Amino acid sequence: MSETSLVQEFTKGLWKEIPPFRLVLGLCPTLAVTKAFDTGFGMGLALTFVLVCSNILVSLGRKIIPSKVRVPCFIIIIATFVVIVELVMQAYTYSLFLRLGIFIPLIVVNCIVLGRAEAFASKQGIGRSILDGFGMGLGFTISLSVLGSIREIFGAGKWAGMELFGASFQPFTFMVEAPGAFVCLGLMLGIMNLFGKE
């Protein structure tokens, strides 16, 4: 691990280990909030914030936290930042807050955040942990935005609220319903496997 450069630490979250495709973690928000581009993007930013902050604290405390109780400690750190995000979003982006609903508190149990704390930040220095958090968060935001865009364009004929096609367009509502999320994510994963083989 120590030979990887700082740049690689950042970029691995963008393609090589891009969540949620490469590490099949954190699927619940991926499926649930990608009905449209803006919810996916908002969720991605919220998760990036939590990921970066929790990575910083976990990395700082890695020498103090006894390994036996590390998971509860990580969860408390993560939960604290999730509460902050929840309150901030409620105050400044209330409509987005309502649309994301239950999935903001659910960032606490998002496996990506806990996974990075456990697998990366608890072993590495603070600089690398911040880069890792930013990379992973950005990768997650990109994935969610792309998935949200695809579902919104096909399912509602819009992108970020703008009408794309004329009035004659028949929306493919399957895409914005629950099954569309699973099928779309499955196909995207298949396409990524096709191109990304090593």
Add this chain to the structure above:
Amino acid sequence: MEDYILLAVGAILVNNILLIQYLGNCPFLGTSKSMDTAVGMAMAVVFVLALAGIVTWIIYYVFLVPFGLEYIRTLAFILVIAALVQFVELFLKKSIPALYAGLGIFLPLITTNCAVFGVCIINIDEEYKFLEMLVSSIAYPMGFGLALILFAGLRERIIIGRVPTPMQDVAIALVTAGFMSLSFLGFKGMI
């Protein structure tokens, strides 16, 4: 009485937690590769969620609401669930070793299962009374178990079939889940 039955049917089929509400999908994909693990996970979730639902509901209305602390429910609930899972694990190990062996590694994994945490939050957001909360805390995980076990059955067949290489494993599982979700969507008109 009718209300409770409707609530239960709604939670198991119409608003199925895995396929319609998208909660608990990581263990859904992780433990559905074989029937044994699926059954173990389903049992563990039913057991823990029934307890967690009751405990978090009581904590919310007895400790958080009177002191105006609703905003830290996320923090409080996750701690309660984590502690509860540990406690249940110790208790089962000591008193019902057979059940403990059956649930195995799935118990600790439940701490980070969003289905458990999600249902606790749903109970609060929907402002359920005590009995309604009880019904929902039992019915939702039953829906989880139903979907998980059905899906494990499908997945055991898919492994035998010839799947194109890029679509193997998780990709084909997601597409399959999509079509299962489509069939659960058909229950929408029921209530």
